[in-house]
Amino acid sequence: MPASSLDQVVSLCKRRGFIFPGSAIYGGLANTWDYGPLGAELKNRVKRAWWDAFVRCRQDMAGLDTAILMNPKVWEASGHVSSFAxxxxxxxxxxxxFRGDKLLEEKLGVEAVAVLKIDxxxxxxxxxxxxxxxxxxxxxxxAKRFNLMFKTHQGVIEDEGSLAYLRPETAQGIFVNFKHILETMRPRLPFGIAQIGKAFRNEITPGNFTFRTREFEQMEIEYFVDPSGDKKMHFDEWKAGVWEWYTQLGIAPDRLRVREHAKDELSHYSSRTIDIEYAFPWGWGELFGLADRGDFDLAQHSKHSGEELTYTDPDDPKKKFMPHVIEPSFGCDRTVLTFLLEAYTEETLPDGESRTVMRFHPRLAPVDVAVLPLSKKEHLVAKAEELYKKIVHETPLTVDFDVTGSIGKRYRRQDEIGTPKCVTVDFGTLGEDEKQGDKDTVTIRDRDSLEQVRVSLGGIVDALSAAR
Ligand SMILES: [Zn+2]
Incomplete structure (x- = not known):
């Protein structure tokens, strides 16, 4: 069972160093959050898992990291200056x-409100x-239109000529580099360009912790396809692939759903859009969006920049056309929040004690292994430190070392941050107590099953690497 309330997770995040309120010592700044040591590690792992699945392990994908500040003409071309409001x-x-549309949505539903005109x-x-x-x-x-883009000024003179926007989406950084990618990478259709980065939207009603914030991180892909080919197939492949990514990393399929946007709800550039939604404690919310954007963006940038943004078929140089684009777009922060909510478990153990455990997928858990000497006895701690150093140097694992408190308390602490394996060094390890175990063996405790197995020091690196 995942967290039943957002408060449980917010409180654990603060208590254990996942996510803190932003600028807290100054009374905070509304709707800003800082990722603490464990949160930063978790978020990095989410991004790594995403990049591995959708960029590194695919031959048809390339990555980018483009600037947040862009020429304001980009946002005129993309339609954000005139209609992102x-x-x-x-x-x-x-x-x-308040947002008039949100007030109405509660009563009338998203579809009915999406078709309303401003007046x-x-x-x-x-x-x-x-x-x-x-x-x-x-x-x-x-009702009045309020543009969601953050404005700023570049340089020392604050006039119209220095106006710049903080990007409201990472996608446009991809479109404006389309030509560079063609020239340098010579990709063949279909191919995709991916990037992870911050985006900013001056939302009037942010909220629900990190679900909707004005500064947020996106993980976006623009997947370019031949418009005369099977676009529906590509669309469905992405839908299935993303569903698999979320569920393989531990999101229960019955807390996910696909919501197809009604025709009249679609953005002006899109001919088909679906969302993948998660059952958040406050209701269904969007985690991921998949849109068929056609050639809207390339056509707009071509028109506004005067550059020819077409693709030439390498097998038939006479065949020159503007590709269409399928856009899989992930909210990074809300994906992290979903993994936090989904991992959160309170349970009563067979011995009657209760524990809170974060059941993160082993690839996402911020700490892989904790090394725990059974007691504070000096020679035991020294032996455990030796083992700690061995694991750190011989594996890519993140290892915690904890000597403070009873062994039971330390197990609970590791459960609460979701550490999949605890390695305990005891007097058996030292050859001083046969009842605890054989000499040069340690106990590996599993976070979820609580099973404890005795492993030789020589085999520890293999055992821990295999577990991941
Ligand atoms: Zn009022």
Whole structure:
């Protein structure tokens, strides 16, 4: 069973160093979060697992890491300057501001609201008698468009000429490099370009911990295909591949669902979009989106930049065309949050004690192994340290060393951060107590089954490597 409430995970994250409120010593900054030592490791592992699956292990994929700041013309071409906006309404009584579409969605559903025009938002709020979440009155101003891009200025002069935006998506960094990729990598269709990076959206109603934040990380792919080929096949392959990635890393399939966007809900550039959603404690929420963007982006950038952004068939140089693009787009922070929620387990052990255990997939657990001397006796600690150094140097594993507290307490601590294996060095290891085990053997304890096996020091590296 995963966490039943978000609070359980928020509290564990703070207590154990996964995620802290941002700028906390100054009273915080709304909706900002900092990944602590274990959170940073977890997030890195999520990104590594993603890059391994979708870039490193595929011949048809290449990676990029593009700048956050881009020429503002990029955002004019992409449509973000003119239409990347939320419909905001003000409560006439308490003056608070809300997203009109979100207020309506709770009552009418996402599909019904997506088709509303901006001037229909206020009449609909009034007709449906939707109260202000802050004060309960039902007096709304007309909806106004509010652009979600963060503005800044590049250089020392703050004028229109120095205006820059923090990118609202990583995708455009890929499209503007399309030509470079063709020239340097000479890929054949179909091929994809991937990148992981920060994006920024000035959301009016962020929330639910790291689910919706104004600064967030994306893991995005643009997969270029021949428009005369089988686009549906590529689309379905990505859908299946992403589902498999999430479930293989431990997300229960019954807490995932695919939501197909209705025709009238689609963005202007997309002919088909699906989301993969997760059953968060507050309801279903988007984890991943897959969109058929056609040639919208390349055509726009070609028009606005004057550059020819076409692909030439290497087998038939007369065949020159603009590829279509299928876009698998992952929210990195909400993917990390999903793994946290899914891993969280409270259980009662056979001996009657209860424990909280994070059942992370071994590839994602921030600490792979903990080495624990049974007691604080000096020669025992020295032996354990020797083993710690051996594992660190002979494997790529992240190893924790803990001598503080009873062995039971230390096991609980490792359970709570999701360490898959604990290695205990005892007096048997030293040849001083046969009842604890043979000389030069140690105990490996499994986080989930609690099974303990005795392994020789010579075989420890193999045993731990195999477990992963
Ligand atoms: Zn109000």
């Amino acid at each position: 939320d419909p905001l309404v003000d409560c006439k009584k308490c003056k608070q501001r 229909q938002v206020q009449p609909m709020l009034l007709a449906e008698n939707i109260p202000c979440p802050a004060c309960g009155s039902c007096a709304w101003t007309e």
